[in-house]
Amino acid sequence: MAFGAFATATTAAEPVARRKSPIALLLLLPGLLYLGLFFLVPLFSLVITSLQQPDPVLFGQFENAFRWENYVTVLEQYWPQTIRAFGFAALATLFALLIGFPLAYFVGITLRRWPLLQALALVLVIAPFFISFLLRTIAWKQLFSDEGPIVGFLQALAILPGDAAITGSAFAVVFGLTYNFIPFMTLPIYTSLERLDLRYVEAGGDLYASPRSTFFRVTLPLAAPGIMSGTLLTFIPAAGDYVNASREFLGSTDTAMIGNVIEANFLVLQNFPAAAALSLVLMAAILILVSAYVKRSGTEDLL
Amino acid sequence: MSISAVPQSGFAEAGADLELVGITKRFPGFTAIEDLDLRIPAGSFFALLGPSGCGKTTTLRLIAGLEEPTAGRILIGGKDVTATKAFQRPVNTVFQSYALFPHMTIIENVAFGLKRRKMANADALAHEALRLVELDHVSSRKPSQLSGGQQQRVALARAIVNRPALLLLDEPLGALDLKLRRQMQIELKGIQDTVGLTFLHVTHDQEEAMTMADTVAVMNKGVIEQMGAPQELYELPRTAFVATFLGQSNIMSGQVVSATGSSMVVDVAGNRVEVPRDRASRHSGEVAIGVRPEKVTLHATEPARDSGRNMVGPGRITDVSFSGVSTQYEVSSPVFGLFTVFAQNTSISRMHRDGDQVWMTWDVGHTFGLADEPSELPAHRFDDDTDTSMIATQRREQLEAELEGA
Numbered sequence: 001m002a003f004g005a006f007a008t009a010t011t012a013a014e015p016v017a018r019r020k021s022p023i024a025l026l027l028l029l030p031g032l033l034y035l036g037l038f039f040l041v042p043l044f045s046l047v048i049t050s051l052q053q054p055d056p057v058l059f060g061q062f063e064n065a066f067r068w069e070n071y072v073t074v075l076e077q078y079w080p081q082t083i084r085a086f087g088f089a090a091l092a093t094l095f096a097l098l099i100g101f102p103l104a105y106f107v108g109i110t111l112r113r114w115p116l117l118q119a120l121a122l123v124l125v126i127a128p129f130f131i132s133f134l135l136r137t138i139a140w141k142q143l144f145s146d147e148g149p150i151v152g153f154l155q156a157l158a159i160l161p162g163d164a165a166i167t168g169s170a171f172a173v174v175f176g177l178t179y180n181f182i183p184f185m186t187l188p189i190y191t192s193l194e195r196l197d198l199r200y201v202e203a204g205g206d207l208y209a210s211p212r213s214t215f216f217r218v219t220l221p222l223a224a225p226g227i228m229s230g231t232l233l234t235f236i237p238a239a240g241d242y243v244n245a246s247r248e249f250l251g252s253t254d255t256a257m258i259g260n261v262i263e264a265n266f267l268v269l270q271n272f273p274a275a276a277a278l279s280l281v282l283m284a285a286i287l288i289l290v291s292a293y294v295k296r297s298g299t300e301d302l303l
Numbered sequence: 304m305s306i307s308a309v310p311q312s313g314f315a316e317a318g319a320d321l322e323l324v325g326i327t328k329r330f331p332g333f334t335a336i337e338d339l340d341l342r343i344p345a346g347s348f349f350a351l352l353g354p355s356g357c358g359k360t361t362t363l364r365l366i367a368g369l370e371e372p373t374a375g376r377i378l379i380g381g382k383d384v385t386a387t388k389a390f391q392r393p394v395n396t397v398f399q400s401y402a403l404f405p406h407m408t409i410i411e412n413v414a415f416g417l418k419r420r421k422m423a424n425a426d427a428l429a430h431e432a433l434r435l436v437e438l439d440h441v442s443s444r445k446p447s448q449l450s451g452g453q454q455q456r457v458a459l460a461r462a463i464v465n466r467p468a469l470l471l472l473d474e475p476l477g478a479l480d481l482k483l484r485r486q487m488q489i490e491l492k493g494i495q496d497t498v499g500l501t502f503l504h505v506t507h508d509q510e511e512a513m514t515m516a517d518t519v520a521v522m523n524k525g526v527i528e529q530m531g532a533p534q535e536l537y538e539l540p541r542t543a544f545v546a547t548f549l550g551q552s553n554i555m556s557g558q559v560v561s562a563t564g565s566s567m568v569v570d571v572a573g574n575r576v577e578v579p580r581d582r583a584s585r586h587s588g589e590v591a592i593g594v595r596p597e598k599v600t601l602h603a604t605e606p607a608r609d610s611g612r613n614m615v616g617p618g619r620i621t622d623v624s625f626s627g628v629s630t631q632y633e634v635s636s637p638v639f640g641l642f643t644v645f646a647q648n649t650s651i652s653r654m655h656r657d658g659d660q661v662w663m664t665w666d667v668g669h670t671f672g673l674a675d676e677p678s679e680l681p682a683h684r685f686d687d688d689t690d691t692s693m694i695a696t697q698r699r700e701q702l703e704a705e706l707e708g709a
Contacts, residue, residue: 202369203402205389207416207461214390217415221406 092177100185108193168252176244192226319380326375350516556677583672616662
């Protein structure tokens with residue numbers, strides 16, 4: 001989506017008033033049409049659905065109304081899943097950052113002197129995308145299964161008790177989210193680090209900053225745009241994710257996230273107003289969190 | 304505006320001697336610096352001058368601690384710092400690209416070094432340094448909001464605020480336009496006079512080196528060819544490289560036909576050219592001698608023999624280029640080759656024209672004798688203009704080609 005824009009927003013924006021050309025508008029038209037058709041119209045429909053009430057006559061049908069109580073009901077009913085979704089997403093973002101940053105640093109800076117190896121490493125970072133993430137997540141389910149090698153190994157070392165299971169636990173879900181989003185975290189950070197001018201790092205050393213101090217005061221702030229894009233690209237989809245936490249994959253009913261609840265309401269319970277209200281709650285919560293984050297980091301690190 | 308308000312930093316050896324002992328730096332497949340010995344006395348303004356790829360920037364990076372020498376020792380103020388890392392050395396660098404931290408304001412940039420060394424009044428000192436370069440009013444801006452010249456001055460302030468024992472300048476004026484460069488040269492020299500630090504300036508601009516430095520070392524292919532005061536180097540170059548890199552020279556070669564206690568006579572294609580003995584490095588056999596173009600006078604008719612002046616000719620003018628202050632003539636002759644002559648446009652004297660036959664004379668005392676074998680004289684004025692990494696790549700490719708051939 002448009003998050004790449006955060007990374008480029010650092011270069012001094014020139015507020016030059018350009019002459020408006022009809023060609024620019026013409027080129028924008030397909031995009032605007034697309035957004036209108038596939039974003040605004042569904043959004044509008046979602047808002048209307050979220051306010052519907054059950055049809056008094058036909059069971060399972062809904063009629064248009066202004067039942068804002070739907071929002072209160074879903075929040076009362078599903079607040080644990082909502083909080084869990086953001087908690088899991090935050091944890092997954094943190095772990096993906098802890099794994100993705102060193103990886104991006106290695107590919108973007110350490111491997112700079114060997115362009116061929118760098119290209120190869122970059123392909124390896126993207127390689128998981130060659131296989132559907134559903135398959136890969138299922139594979140993890142197999143690996144984590146009760147008779148699987150990982151549980152067996154940990155039980156043999158007496159780290160896990162004999163009756164323990166990994167699948168269906170919060171650990172498995174956060175693991176799955178982290179695993180699936182590492183490339184989304186790594187690539188934007190890599191882009192930032194790959195063009196990091198190492199002369200800044202040398203200048204840090206020249207000005208009495210130890211390697212550690214140089215990292216925290218020079219390298220990290222200069223990679224901030226990438227970290228920003230990476231965390232957004234991870235956190236936003238992870239918060240709404242319903243695959244990793246579902247029972248068919250790594251989760252259980254105890255680990256259900258807001259995405260799972262929305263899915264269940266839409267497809268299983270067919271409670272469309274509840275599902276729509278939850279979707280809008282998710283969207284609003286993400287918007288608030290992200291804009292607070294962008295505003296905070298945007299003013300401090302990005303300029 | 305006075306720097307005396309900037310108190311001494313934590314480094315006791317501010318303005319220290321620098322000594323390089325037997326420094327060698329090898330990169331895979333090529334040697335950048337070969338057994339370099341150099342001593343720069345405290346408080347001097349020393350310029351390391353040479354073409355791209357001569358090893359001057361590598362020398363600077365070795366002193367700054369950004370590269371490790373393959374062999375040899377580096378001493379600052381008598382203390383061996385060879386094994387220490389860049390951040391532990393009392394040295395600051397003004398980088399060619401300035402390398403101002405783009406995410407920090409100007410004042411944060413300037414105070415960076417002081418804060419890393421936990422100086423209590425870092426901000427006050429940083430403002431003081433900014434006032435010295437007359438940029439205190441932009442202290443809260445980001446580097447990208449400043450012009451190139453301003454950034455250069457901030458980079459300078461960021462380095463001198465630390466009062467390093469040694470300030471390294473890596474072609475800091477290279478990115479500025481000519482007018483700004485002249486202005487900065489004067490400012491830089493003024494600042495050095497005021498703060499009394501030891502400056503080591505690396506440049507490929509001979510004019511810059513000569514106008515600013517007390518001592519110039521001309522470097523070529525990893526060794527220092529000649530070192531001395533700018534005027535001394537210019538008036539008496541010892542090698543053909545120095546003679547042609549530092550200004551221009553007319554270089555001739557010939558057999559020494561007679562030598563007395565104070566001078567020797569060289570036969571240059573039938574012309575007897577006299578060289579004072581103490582201005583020549585070689586005194587017998589085939590020698591190379593030279594004279595600067597502005598020392599040479601043109602004559603439209605063959606002048607009378609004068610014992611104090613050397614004469615060669617006749618030759619024919621092949622090119623005349625008028626540059627206002629002076630006129631540059633190219634004179635060629637099948638016997639002595641090509642000669643360049645600068646004539647000051649001081650009188651309304653008749654200009655020589657393309658195709659004119661001329662004789663050239665100059666004061667015997669302006670002739671210099673070179674240490675090079677005449678057969679090894681460089682064919683071109685400049686060495687191949689490549690930087691160190693390109694040379695390394697070339698050498699590696701050559702090596703690989705040889706290996707494949709074997």
